[in-house]
Amino acid sequence: AIMGLSLNIVVGYTGQLSLGHQGFLGLGALVTANVVAQSNLPMYVGMGLGVLATTAVAVVLGLVALRITGLYLSLITMVFGSAISASLFALPSLTNNNSGVQIRRPPYLSDNGDWYLVCLGVLLVVFFLDYRLTVSKTGRALLAIKENERVAEAFGIGVTTYKLLAFALSGAIAGLAGGLYAFR
Numbered sequence: 001a002i003m004g005l006s007l008n009i010v011v012g013y014t015g016q017l018s019l020g021h022q023g024f025l026g027l028g029a030l031v032t033a034n035v036v037a038q039s040n041l042p043m044y045v046g047m048g049l050g051v052l053a054t055t056a057v058a059v060v061l062g063l064v065a066l067r068i069t070g071l072y073l074s075l076i077t078m079v080f081g082s083a084i085s086a087s088l089f090a091l092p093s094l095t096n097n098n099s100g101v102q103i104r105r106p107p108y109l110s111d112n113g114d115w116y117l118v119c120l121g122v123l124l125v126v127f128f129l130d131y132r133l134t135v136s137k138t139g140r141a142l143l144a145i146k147e148n149e150r151v152a153e154a155f156g157i158g159v160t161t162y163k164l165l166a167f168a169l170s171g172a173i174a175g176l177a178g179g180l181y182a183f184r
Contacts, residue, residue: 001123001127002119002122002123002126002173002176002177002180003021003025003173003174003177005126005127005130005173006021006024006126006169006170006171006173006174006177007021007170007174008130009130009133009142009166009169009170009173010166010167010170012146013133013134013139013142013143013146013166014142014145014146014162014163014166015145015146015147016065016073016163016166016167017073017074017077018073018074018077018170019074019075019077019078019081020076020077020078020079020080020081020082020084021077021081021170021174022081022085023080023081023082023083023084023085024054024057024058024170024171024174024175024178025174025175025177025178025181026084026085026088026089026178027050027053027054027057027084027088027175027178028047028050028051028053028054028174028175028176028177028178028179028181028182029050029178029179029181029182030050030088030089030101030178030182031046031049031050031053031054031175031179032046032047032049032050032103032178032179032182032183033046033101033103033182034101035049035050036103036182037101037102037103042106043105043106043109043183046103046179046182047176047179047180050175050176050178050179050182051172051175051176051179052175053175054171054172054174054175054178055168055171055172055175057171058167058168058170058171058172058174059164059167059168059171061076061077061080061167061171062163062164062166062167062168062171063164064076065077065163065167066160066163066164101182103182103183105183109183115183115184118180119180122176122180126173126176133169138162138165141157141162142162142166144157145157145159145162145163
């Protein structure tokens with residue numbers, strides 16, 4: 001559900017078609033798992049770094065994708081998702097020789113029921129933030145871009161800035177979902 005809300009920002013609010021969103025989920029999980037396993041940092045620090053990494057990659061992808069629309073945008077995002085899985089996940093140093101990185105949840109979250117409640121709480125927070133986005137000036141600008149980019153630009157909406165913001169927010173939330181999934 002968190003991943004769906006993330007994808008909704010790009011597809012539902014701005015009207016851009018992203019077919020490679022699984023790359024953000026995987027990148028968030030990979031960064032989180034490696035930070036926690038190799039550096040012995042707390043879970044929330046690893047997840048925070050996973051969110052930062054996916055946000056940075058989403059901004060770079062957004063800068064590339066801003067110049068492209070329609071079918072070509074969906075092809076670029078699909079290639080991104082495939083490239084992430086074919087390159088990063090194939091590196092033995094990041095994937096423990098393709099056997100996966102072993103991480104453990106903190107002892108107070110070792111029960112699956114407790115972890116479910118944490119994930120549900122994060123979902124509720126993301127849902128609330130998504131709702132607040134839709135009723136804000138930024139959300140209305142994103143919806144205006146979806147309807148007609150030229151008209152939105154004529155009304156003074158910075159189409160480039162808002163599209164880049166949508167990619168960054170979407171990537172950050174997908175990275176958060178990936179960080180949660182890494183501890184599953």
